[in-house]
Amino acid sequence: MTKSELVSAIAEKAGLRKKDAEAALNAFLDVVTETLKKGDKVEIRGFGTFLMKERAARVARNPKTGKEVKVPPKVVPDFKPGKDLKEATEKILKKKK
Numbered sequence: 001m002t003k004s005e006l007v008s009a010i011a012e013k014a015g016l017r018k019k020d021a022e023a024a025l026n027a028f029l030d031v032v033t034e035t036l037k038k039g040d041k042v043e044i045r046g047f048g049t050f051l052m053k054e055r056a057a058r059v060a061r062n063p064k065t066g067k068e069v070k071v072p073p074k075v076v077p078d079f080k081p082g083k084d085l086k087e088a089t090e091k092i093l094k095k096k097k
Contacts, residue, residue, distance in 0.1 A: 036077055046084035053078040
């Protein structure tokens with residue numbers, strides 16, 4: 001699903017104009033981004049948690065040359081799904097089997 005498709009789905013589900021749904025989605029994304037930049041997490045009970053995660057330094061290999069490359073540690077955004085989201089998606093996978 002693309003952002004424009006998400007905006008359309010939100011507008012339809014909430015009974016909003018697309019312009020209002022897009023403004024709400026953009027505001028949500030801005031707040032999550034700003035919160036993560038501060039090093040805090042965003043927890044939406046039942047849905048999941050957006051947080052920053054530290055990746056340790058490691059040695060990787062350049063696939064083209066085979067030469068080892070040192071990759072420095074870095075902090076990356078992460079998402080941990082909540083209980084309700086996990087249960088909902090597990091049901092979908094069980095239906096496909």
